[in-house]
Amino acid sequence: xxxxxxQPTDETWLKHIAGLACIDLTEAEIRRYTAELNRLLLALxxxxxxxxxxxxxxxxxxxxxxxxxxxxxxxxxEELLSASASADGVYYLISHGRELWGGAV
Amino acid sequence: MRNPPLTVTSLVQALERRELSAEELTGEVLARLDxxxxxxxxxxxxxxxxxxxxxxxxxxxxxxxxxxxxxDGIPFAVKDNFCTAGVRTTCASRMLEHYIPPYxxxxxxxxxxxxxxxxxxxxxxxxxxxxxxxxxxxxxxxNPLNPECVPGGSxxxxxxxxxxxxLPFAIGSDTGGSIRQxxxxxxVMGFKPTYxxxxxYGLISFAPSLDCVGIITGTVADAAQVLQLTAGxxxxxxxxxxxxxxxxxxxxxxxxxxxxxxxxxxxxMGSTSAFLSRAVLYATExxxxxxxxxxxxxxxxxxxxxxxxxxxxxxxxxSNLARFDGIRFGTAQACEESPETxxxxxxxxxxxxxxxxxxLLGTALLTGSFRERYYLPACRLRRGIVQAMASLLERYDLxxxxxxxxxxxxxxxxxxxxxxxxxxxxTVYASLAGIPAMSVPVGEDESGMPLGIQIMASRLHEDLIxxxxxxxxxxxxx
Numbered sequence: 025x026x027x028x029x030x031q032p033t034d035e036t037w038l039k040h041i042a043g044l045a046c047i048d049l050t051e052a053e054i055r056r057y058t059a060e061l062n063r064l065l066l067a068l069x070x071x072x073x074x075x076x077x078x079x080x081x082x083x084x085x086x087x088x089x090x091x092x093x094x095x096x097x098x099x100x101x102e103e104l105l106s107a108s109a110s111a112d113g114v115y116y117l118i119s120h121g122r123e124l125w126g127g128a129v
Numbered sequence: 130m131r132n133p134p135l136t137v138t139s140l141v142q143a144l145e146r147r148e149l150s151a152e153e154l155t156g157e158v159l160a161r162l163d164x165x166x167x168x169x170x171x172x173x174x175x176x177x178x179x180x181x182x183x184x185x186x187x188x189x190x191x192x193x194x195x196x197x198x199x200x201d202g203i204p205f206a207v208k209d210n211f212c213t214a215g216v217r218t219t220c221a222s223r224m225l226e227h228y229i230p231p232y233x234x235x236x237x238x239x240x241x242x243x244x245x246x247x248x249x250x251x252x253x254x255x256x257x258x259x260x261x262x263x264x265x266x267x268x269x270x271x272n273p274l275n276p277e278c279v280p281g282g283s284x285x286x287x288x289x290x291x292x293x294x295x296l297p298f299a300i301g302s303d304t305g306g307s308i309r310q311x312x313x314x315x316x317v318m319g320f321k322p323t324y325x326x327x328x329x330y331g332l333i334s335f336a337p338s339l340d341c342v343g344i345i346t347g348t349v350a351d352a353a354q355v356l357q358l359t360a361g362x363x364x365x366x367x368x369x370x371x372x373x374x375x376x377x378x379x380x381x382x383x384x385x386x387x388x389x390x391x392x393x394x395x396x397x398m399g400s401t402s403a404f405l406s407r408a409v410l411y412a413t414e415x416x417x418x419x420x421x422x423x424x425x426x427x428x429x430x431x432x433x434x435x436x437x438x439x440x441x442x443x444x445x446x447x448s449n450l451a452r453f454d455g456i457r458f459g460t461a462q463a464c465e466e467s468p469e470t471x472x473x474x475x476x477x478x479x480x481x482x483x484x485x486x487x488x489l490l491g492t493a494l495l496t497g498s499f500r501e502r503y504y505l506p507a508c509r510l511r512r513g514i515v516q517a518m519a520s521l522l523e524r525y526d527l528x529x530x531x532x533x534x535x536x537x538x539x540x541x542x543x544x545x546x547x548x549x550x551x552x553x554x555x556t557v558y559a560s561l562a563g564i565p566a567m568s569v570p571v572g573e574d575e576s577g578m579p580l581g582i583q584i585m586a587s588r589l590h591e592d593l594i595x596x597x598x599x600x601x602x603x604x605x606x607x
Contacts, residue, residue, distance in 0.1 A: 031497055038489070045447060045492040046454070046469070047485055048477030057489055060546060064439070064490055067547060068503050071436045071510060 033062050130168045131273050132161045132294030137203055137351040140297055144191070144202050151187035151202030155180050155246055158204045161295050162248075170270045171280075171290035173209050174217050175249040180204065183246045190244065200358060201244025207300040208287050209250040210257055211342075212331040213237055216247070220333050221265035222255045224459040224479030234331025235363045236300055236342050243358055251286030251299060255481045256450065257307055257335040259283050260552035263540065264483045271540070272315060278537040278578060281311030281552075287345045288315040298346045298355050304335050305438050306532075306556025308343040309568035313581020314537035316570040318598065320344045320352045323588045324563030325370040328363030336445035337368075339438075339560050349598045352567070353377035356591065372589055380592040381599050386420030388593065391525040396555040397431040398534060405531050405580055408572030412529060412582045412601055419600045426525070429517050431554045433510060438557040439550060440494060440507035446484075447491025455479060486546060511561050518562040522587040527597055531555050532581030536574035559585050567594045569601045 031037075038058040042049045049057065135158075143149050149157075159177055166172060187202035196202075207213065210220045212230035219225045233241070241247060254264040262270045262285025270285045272278040273293035280289040284301030288311035291299050301308045303321040312319025320343050327342035334340055344359070346352045357378060362371040394409045395401045401409075413423045453459050455475020456468075480488070494503045521528065534554055538544070559566035565588070568581040582601065586593045 031499065041489055041493045041496065043473075044496065045488050046451075046473045046476055047480065047488065048473045049485070053485070057486060060486060061490055061493060063547065065493075065499075065503075068436055068440060068494075068507075070432070071440070071503070071506050072433060 033065065034058065130165050130271075130276060130293065132165060134294050134347050135297040136348050137200065137297045137346065137354050138348065140203055141199050145199070147191075151184040151191070151246065152181060154202060155184035155204055155248070158248055158295065161293075165273070165293045165295060168271060168276055169273050169289050169293045169295070170268050171251055171286040171293065171295060172206065172249050173219060173221065173252050173265075173267055173286070176216050176247060179216065180246050180248045183241070187244050187246065196244065198243035198358065200240075200354065202246060203244075203298075204246045204248050204296060205240060205298050205300065206248045206251050206287070206290060206296055207234075207237055208253050208284050208302055210253060210302055210333040210335075211237055211300065212333065213247065213250065216250065218250065218333070219267060220256045221253045221267050222479065222481065222484070223266045224453050224455075224476075226267065228458060230331075232331065235328035235365060236359050237331065239359050240300075248296065251284070251290055251301075253286055254283035254307075255484050256333070256446070257283040257302055257304055258446070258483050258487055260306070260310055260549050261538075261540075261544075262286065262311070264481060266481050272537050272578075274316060274578060275537070275576070277539055277541070279314065279540050281314030281533075281537060283307040283311075284319075284345065285311045288312050288317055288319065291315070291317045291345050291347055298344060298351055300359075301343055301345055302332055302335075303341045303343045303556075303560065304339045304442060305553040305560045308345060309556050309566060309581065309583060310533050310552055312345055312568045313532035313570065313579065313583075316579030318346045318349060318352050318570075319532075319568040319581075320346075320356065320591075320594075321559060321566050322356065322360065322591055323370070323565045325368050326360050326372070326565070326589070326591070328366040328369045330363055330365040330369075334449050336442040337449065338445060339442060341560075349569070349595055349602045350378070350381055352598070353381045353595050370589075375592050377592060377595055381595045383596050384419055385416055385597050385600050388416075388421045388526040388597070389524070390416055390421050390423040390527045390529055390597070391426035391521060392423050393426055393428050393528065393530040396530040396534075397428045398554060401531060402535060402574065404572065404574045405535065408580045408582060409529070409531060412569075412571045415601055415604060416529070416597060421527075421597075423529070424525075426521060426528070428521070428530075428558065429514055431558070434514050434557045434561060435550060435554055437507045437510040437514065438553065438561060439490075440503055441511060441561075443487045443491035444494050444504055445491070447488045447495070450480075450484070450488055453479065483546075514558065515562045518558060518564060519587065522564070522585075526586065526590075526593055528585040529597075530583055530585075532568040532583040536576065536578035536580050555583060559583075564588055565591045565594055567598050569598045571601055
């Protein structure tokens with residue numbers, strides 16, 4: 025299968041991808057990554073079906089491995105907006121208790 | 130360029146017997162760093178002041194009979210993608226060059242809560258993307274066994290520090306082989322436990338469905354001891370398992386009598402070097418001599434596993450690294466235009482070549498028809514590999530194969546992006562399947578560099594791996 029016929033993978037395409045990824049690229053980078061991504065996509069074209077493709081993609085999580093989540097009430101918008109920012113930001117405690125060796129840190 | 134080896138076991142004994150204090154031990158490690166770091170370059174940050182203060186607190190506890198844990202006072206360091214409160218955490222990237230986290234990763238907290246002394250942060254490939262540590266934006270790490278060779282990656286700093294005798298153990302992360310491959314290149318033990326056995330809280334993610342916290346040590350017994358201390362449920366990581374933790378130190382010497390071992394001599398690559406074949410044969414004979422039964426087995430194509438890994442990890446990385454926008458994290462560039470322009474400029478300047486390549490690939494793979502064409506088949510392929518590994522490990526207790534296609538390559542040997550990824554050929558099986566795997570040094574290549582043999586088991590059977598690794602460490606009786 026020739027991917028070039030189906031979806032263009034030229035420099036214009038690469039610029040679009042870079043825009044989606046929010047990464048500024050130089051013209052030299054655009055040329056280089058266009059060539060490299062084309063090579064990588066060609067390699068990925070070698071991917072073959074394996075196993076039973078009709079099955080779902082993920083297993084369900086066993087109940088024994090589920091944790092109990094606790095959901096607290098949200099802070100009111102006014103309180104959030106009026107909070108003054110400290111030097112390293114503002115943090116809200118979202119989880120209580122840590123099971124660490126030797127006690128809490 | 131190596132110091133005499135340091136082991137956890139011998140240092141614990143020396144501290145218990147008061148043959149040396151934690152402060153003296155920390156001073157010795159700092160002296161070793163002065164000697165070897167100018168060549169090896171394993172560390173990005175050395176926290177000498179913090180380490181000496183922690184060591185003095187450990188000595189104080191010991192003097193008052195209040196030691197927290199047998200490993201109280203033992204020095205260690207972590208790969209620079211683990212958050213450490215108050216200590217710079219860079220991911221070896223310009224993007225996080227000056228980032229100081231307000232909290233520590235659970236694995237770091239557990240070690241420090243037991244009294245272990247954090248010496249600093251270790252070099253790596255930027256955001257753990259690479260197999261040689263050459264993609265670090267902040268420094269060069271050399272292989273202590275031959276400074277002209279790479280240490281492997283991405284946990285190259287962790288492996289090099291242990292191999293250079295700078296530390297008794299180091300913590301790393303393994304997404305597609307990033308602990309096992311550098312351990313093999315540097316001739317030390319590299320252990321990637323079952324996905325979720327160690328908490329990922331505070332580990333700066335690369336690909337969350339694959340990322341594992343792991344351990345690099347000089348001996349198998351040390352790996353068991355560090356694993357015991359760091360494994361276990363963490364309410365701060367929803368993917369962390371709540372399984373009971375067996376006594377690894379108790380079982381490590383139990384031998385392999387009666388265990389069934391599947392050997393894949395070429396790891397499905399079709400052929401290997403004579404040196405690697407000899408290493409696999411030697412390891413097989415060691416295990417047979419110790420009472421195990423070994424048979425050759427076949428695995429799904431490693432190239433297919435690698436393609437699945439490349440796709441899944443790139444897509445997850447592209448999504449994951451979206452948070453590094455130069456505003457919340459990273460170095461915002463001076464720019465008077467829109468926030469979008471500012472973010473794109475910060476990401477363009479802050480990320481290195483390999484990180485940009487993987488983000489672009491991951492973004493591309495989710496656009497238009499590419500999602501159906503590449504990403505979904507890669508997920509199905511991964512599921513097939515999981516099933517194949519599970520099926521094989523129902524018939525066998527352990528799986529034995531090379532850790533990497535060869536030994537450490539020279540730093541001046543140019544490798545293409547795809548060739549570099551082929552360094553992960555043998556390690557991605559365990560990463561995709563989430564099963565435990567350990568690299569043990571067995572034999573040497575034609576240049577005298579170490580070769581690693583990888584032992585895998587089914588989920589949560591770390592004890593079986595440690596037992597086999599101990600047999601390989603002891604070697605064949607003369």
